[in-house]
Amino acid sequence: DTGVSQDPRHKITKRGQNVTFRCDPISEHNRLYWYRQTLGQGPEFLTYFQNEAQLEKSRLLSDRFSAERPKGSFSTLEIQRTEQGDSAMYLCASSSWLRGNEKLFFGSGTQLSVL
Amino acid sequence: DQQVKQNSPSLSVQEGRISILNCDYTNSMFDYFLWYKKYPAEGPTFLISISSIKDKNEDGRFTVFLNKSAKHLSLHIVPSQPGDSAVYFCAAEDQGGKLIFGQGTELSVKP
Numbered sequence: 001d002t003g004v005s006q007d008p009r010h011k012i013t014k015r016g017q018n019v020t021f022r023c024d025p026i027s028e029h030n031r032l033y034w035y036r037q038t039l040g041q042g043p044e045f046l047t048y049f050q051n052e053a054q055l056e057k058s059r060l061l062s063d064r065f066s067a068e069r070p071k072g073s074f075s076t077l078e079i080q081r082t083e084q085g086d087s088a089m090y091l092c093a094s095s096s097w098l099r100g101n102e103k104l105f106f107g108s109g110t111q112l113s114v115l
Numbered sequence: 116d117q118q119v120k121q122n123s124p125s126l127s128v129q130e131g132r133i134s135i136l137n138c139d140y141t142n143s144m145f146d147y148f149l150w151y152k153k154y155p156a157e158g159p160t161f162l163i164s165i166s167s168i169k170d171k172n173e174d175g176r177f178t179v180f181l182n183k184s185a186k187h188l189s190l191h192i193v194p195s196q197p198g199d200s201a202v203y204f205c206a207a208e209d210q211g212g213k214l215i216f217g218q219g220t221e222l223s224v225k226p
Binding site: 033035040042043044045055056091093097101103104105111 | 147158164208212218
């Protein structure tokens with residue numbers, strides 16, 4: 001069990017640029033989640049996949065955000081035309097979903113700073 | 116609409132004493148709850164969970180209590196240690212299986 005891996009750990013970008021983050025879940029986990037966390041707040045749900053299918057996307061997520069999990073393994077989260085309000089910690093988590101009551105395992109996150 | 120609330124942003128406790136962290140929720144359909152611990156610059160790590168068929172779950176120094184009628188849960192840490200200093204998040208699992216988190220409580224355990 002190598003844990004959930006996220007890359008990069010830190011990203012500094014200028015407003016208007018596109019950024020892409022990668023997440024490698026625990027290998028046997030079928031579910032993968034993306035969350036965002038800002039200072040003083042709890043993790044906020046963005047989207048999740050079961051295998052390669054994107055099952056839910058937060059209503060708060062603008063069209064500038066897109067996520068993929070092409071082969072049901074790793075996932076990418078892309079933010080287009082970044083804004084200063086996108087600055088946050090982006091967290092990926094995975095779980096082995098059967099019928100509920102499963103805990104999520106989180107990666108260390110990608111800290112995004114938009115200047 | 117904050118479905119899971121932690122109304123105390125911070126808590127300071129003396130080493131060896133009990134720490135009590137509280138969490139309230141609004142959706143009566145929630146039936147599985149978790150506590151996560153987070154250190155700076157790291158992702159949250161799972162601490163303990165409880166299903167709604169129970170009102171208490173214990174794991175070493177950590178005990179979670181669930182009061183379904185009050186829609187309230189609490190995490191007790193006894194005895195508290197300096198290494199417990201971290202941000203603690205309460206979370207509830209919704210029908211789709213995703214977790215909804217509270218805002219967190221920063222615990223500081225002083226030697």
